[in-house]
Amino acid sequence: MGEIRASTVLPAARTDITLHTADGLELVGELAVPVDRDPVATLVCLHPLPTHGGMMDSHVIRKASYRLPALAGLAVLRFNTRGTESERGVSQGSFGGGETEKYDVAAALEYAEYHDLPRPWLLGWSFGTELALKWGRDPLVQGLLLLSPPLHRATDADLDAWGADGRPVVALVPEHDDYLRPPEARERFKRIPQAEVVGVDGAKHLWVGEPYVRIVLNEVVKRVAPQAHPLPEEWPAG
Template identity: 75%
Template sequence: MQIRATTVLPAERRAVTLHTADDLRLVGELALPEGRDPVATLVCLHPLPTAEGMMDSHVLRKAAFRLPALADVAVLRFNTRGTSSRHGTSEGEFGEGETERFDVAAAIEFAEFEGLPAPWLLGWSFGTELALKWGCDPEVAGAILLSPPLHRATDADLDTWGRSGKPLVALVPEFDDYLRPDEARRRFARVPQAEVIGVEGAKHLWVGEPYVRRVLNEVVERVAPKAAPLPQEWDGPYERDTFSTPA
């Protein structure tokens, strides 16, 4: 069977609640490999909630639907404060990327408490700003940034990542609405270890299965390289995501 936009591969999935230091409860889901220990973990930071970003934004949803089975990667998704999805609404109000520092910390702490191995941040758009501003934590192995706009993140934030030496990978669409590959290379030059990858033909929202596959393969090459490249077919059991629209 070919893996399609709506394919859901087997995983152990459970709803989780993240508790922030400012006393909010955030809605989330943890997807684990079925019957096996994960080799790495993705902590997903979604796009801008005021522009319909949420934990179910399609690339993050597909990571949770595929990577536990295909790469033995645990995937933690959650709605930042005030954000709603089909999983529910997190408490609090949108904080313009500032009070969300507590949300990022809560997710990292949850991964540590659960004993999840090698947590990598996977940020998309607004989520990349949260990763850059608040995610350079001793517990974090590195960060992968999808469509980073570099609006809220400052040069000082980039310098913090540079000093950390932690891997930082930016996937930048050729036709991004906010930051394109050449400018991204210039901005990320402050981080000596940063890897900026321009993706031909892609746009900010990564619409289309070929671009989703490219993103997930780039992710797996960093966090679970033995599983790369990901297969495009699956011979085992599967389900279909009846709640979502293919993107």
């Protein structure tokens, strides 16, 4: 057995994909699925702010795609929102401040539906949580997993809409977050009665450090694929 480290890439079937938005743009992405079974659920990943370096390769999202198909039987769909660049390439268009990105969220969910990807959850991180809260109330979506939600762009009306909707909303909030810390997050998320706010001791907004990545991925899997929780920390060598 070998320890799963920050750089570990576990087996998955990985496909470069292109998403097509309703306003005529092509967005680059990747779909990773288990090699030996049908996925049990799907993570549609929404990355941090692209004007501050966020992209589909932002480390928590990349590690989800590297580990969770093998460890939890999940499909992981990650992509660059409009105007965003990563190693995979550049998505067409330009940054829309969280508004025109509604078409990007819709395009990812359309892709999931067309390709029969099961039980899609939106996994948003920072800016990606704003997109999930503002634009994620598609009938396909099982629930929201929110990492470091700033609640800058998402309004009280967006929170109230999710409260009325009733689907699960889980917010993972770092103790030392730059924008919204657990006590304030619990207060703000009271507008969503079913919301669960999980404060993570010692963590910061960017979840730097393997211990914090493991906490995040375990909390995600606990909701989306509970049969795979807790995640193993070792993988058969080779």
